[in-house]
Amino acid sequence: MYLLRKDAKGDDSVIRTKASVKSLSSRTNEPKIKKVFLIEGDSKAPKWLIDLDKVAVANARNKKYSSPSLGAVMLVAAEDRLVAVTFGTGFHALDPSLVERGFGLKVTANIIAANKIKSVQTRGIASNSRDQYTMLPVDGEFSDLNVEVDEEWLRQLSGKATDQSFATTVAGSDSLRIAVPDFPLSQIASKVESVLAVYVKDDYKKNFAFLDQITPLDKNDPLIESLDGELIKLLRGGSEKIAFSAPDPFDQANLDHYELACGRQGRFMLGSLDSGPVMSVVAGLEGTKNPLKDINVHALSEDEKPVDRVHPLKSYVMAEVTSGGADYLLSAGLWFEIQKEFRKEVDSRIASIEDVTDDLNLPLWDVSALDDDPSDDTIEGSYNKMVADKETYGLLDKNLVYFAQYDKLEICDLLTPNAELLCVKAASNSPSLSHLVAQAINSAQAWGDEKYQSKLGEVWGEIRPGDPIPDRRDAKFVLAIATDKPGPLSKSLFFFTKVQIAFCLKEISRSGFGVALARIDVKPGLVIKKKRKSKKESPPAEDGNVPDPN
Template sequence: MRVSIYLFREEVQDFGRLLREFPDGARLPEQRDVIDGVELDCEIWVMPQDPKPPMWAKYVSPIVSVSDLKNSTASVAVFLKVDDRFFAVCFGYAHSLLNGELLEPEFGLRVTANMADPLKVAAMQVRTLSENSRQQRSQTANKTRVAEFDLEVEKEWLRYLKADVTDGVDWASGVGGSQSLSLTTSQGLRDFPEILRALLSEFHSDSYKAKFPYIDNFVPIPKGDPVREKLWGELIAAVENPQGKKVGVACPDDLVGADVAYWKIFGDRKRREPIEELTFENVVAQLGDFGENREKLKIIPLNSADAPIRTKRNLCDYFVFEMDFNGETYALCLGQWFRIASDYVSEINKRVVEIEDVTGSLNLPPWKGGREGDYNKAACKAQGHIHLDARNFMIGGPHQKVEVCDFLTRGYDFVCVKKMEDSATMSHLFSQAAVSADLYSVNAVGQGANAIGYADHVRSLYRAKWGASDGVEANRRMVLAIATDKPGPIAQSLYFFSKVNLVQRAMDLRKSGFKVGIAKIDR
């Protein structure tokens, strides 16, 4: 049997706090007594459902009779107390009965990491902690090691892990989890106190460090930590005045791929129009006094039939935010605050500083205003570079086009230019450079009028202006030119998650045979 197990935080002292609150008029769960002879410190709650027509019935009923078809799903949550800690063992959709605000945020992940055989990993899911939050789930047909998943686990928050257990565990065969733990076991519920005791021991263990050391790159901050109130205050200030702040909104994990028609914000008695596109600007436009109502505001996704797709969540679960405070770097994602491990921050900063700063030698003109395209044209005219901005190389079909760079210098510098607005913009810049370098390294053949190799195309442009490139091509360099009004070197101005991205892309660029440089453009 596969069961879902949740652990409540230490502050929970009795069964009375385990169920969530239900609105007036809602159907309430029913408590059931255990049968005679069962000696478990537990409570059992069921949520029966009346049979009702499926959602699609009204669409097919005009052509076929389906009135006899009804759906019904019953759920049960078994709450158990073991060693003064409370667990929920859930079947069906019983997780919707739980008081989610009192659950341990990484119980399933850490237990899985401790119990997992690192050579028999079945699935992983990661998420970036930035305002351009991206999540990616990968699984393999055959269980294998982490390296086979092609995920950037060191720079992203590991949200989910699934694997076979290590040798020596005879009460479970497979584990997987994030907040909850999915456990495959042949043991009955009467044996669960001992199983839960073993899981609690695994939760407190740090044996995962040898197998999955990057889990600690992002450390959740527990509810009782006094720094949380300061961090919430900083988020409120950023929402009210986002200029220059690293703040945005992103969809929670469990909505990836869901058919969301719109979102609705509520909770403070204010009438609001539905939000069709989930953007930071659209959300902020509806907030009102966010500081006063932060804990009241909820958000719920609905489908085209106006039916909720998920239960309501705190609006703060949708915010992503990054800030520095008292020498530490913090991030908010899915309503959870994280402290970025100081060793990880130091390592990333060290690797960024090692990237050559070519601001002085390239001597790019200041960006005095206007659009990026105007700046690139002006820079090429003033310094004699080959202008390549928006001059795409067709690598495949009509939608597969690649910009080589914004301009090419006589010294064979591929210069890619962007204003430093947010980490999403920086991510686009770094990805553009990495793709271009990769295509150059394999001399990918283009299409149509560009039916020559990518590198040959660049060489022909260079040759037409300056002659043969033989003397300089071996020193080819990809330069990431970033325009900012922040003082100091560009390495000190970048957002932390942009630095993480830069370090990874610099490795990719070097693998493609390019040197790497960064340059500051004064604004």
């Protein structure tokens, strides 16, 4: 069953399907059953029979083997709301923009037994991570599922109900599925009332308080059009609240440059996704164009081959927008509403982290110069080598510890004489920042291993000859992040990156290490307009500025 939004009407306006829809007459006098629709799809043979007919005489076209897909939607009123109870393929017929998001998840969280959880479905929030479905072999506690509640949002939850008269098992996401043995459908109205009574409770806060922290907006939510409109204003105004980052993890070693395709206005080549160059391309886009949809981003190798699938610019935008008193964040093309208390908590954790930017005074991250440096295939690798030579730091980038044939670890990127382990990444790549956090956590956890200590001692001896390897209490992991956004990292980092770093702080601090942040100033690369293949096209710009598209 699905809870419909308050503006939904109890008629066929809730149905979106193009299939045959028939309104059924009622056999009961139950006034709360407002409408029942039968949805009949096209008649066709099963796909397996059609495939079989290619290798055997199965007569798949015989009408007797064809059957329509059938579904139904029953609209039931309870209090001042409407609930759609679906049968068969009926759930496909509902207009998704009218569905109340998270309804089934909240009901389930309110009624599920804390020690009888069966499965969860989660998704990472900091990038376009894959969905992950986890099922326990036997019912257990939520902690048994190893969900990082600050880094993942819960999409689905299932298990056994505390009140077996309500249901034996419950499973909820946007929809709610309940198992009630020998349930007579004639009592559906009273069951819907009991479901809504559970929905309005806040019992979930005892075991699932994090559900309110991060709420994704469905792609059909009417609010998205308004948020996108605000975002376009920020983009065209060159707002510092916006950053750009690849939505999918891909092989950074093969990445040479990005190209922003603007239709007839041409393609623009960028060495990185720093805000300045991307904003300059947006500024040159025709006013009638939508930069979120009409600019496509290509991640390419040196020989112009794609290293990731093509995304609209919206998928690359990281932004924060306030609307109607609520905070919304965009990441990997998805909008999220963030609970203000959760935001304050994360900001407080980040503010407590030591900032060693001034103490380290790391060299400038010059994108063009690093890109031209032949000493390493990546900009990050060239930067680490340059810093190691200039500052006399130990270089551990790509200098791996091998525990077994397929078990290896990079301790950090740079090691300072003050026992600071620098993990270095550019803020223009969200998946890489996830790797940055994971690198620090995994390194801290492996500290006591003999092979780890041997590799650390080897490099430590190069910068502090004769001195013993530092104890973990004297060591400090520094997350060194290159960004062209002004201000301290505690203020300029995108919120979901802060969530990851807050998690890192918690994990590493448990192991007795210090944690610090360091900002690396960035000089963005040039924006070059590529020459069109058309003979009439003018030559590309040579000064790095975006040419006037008109």
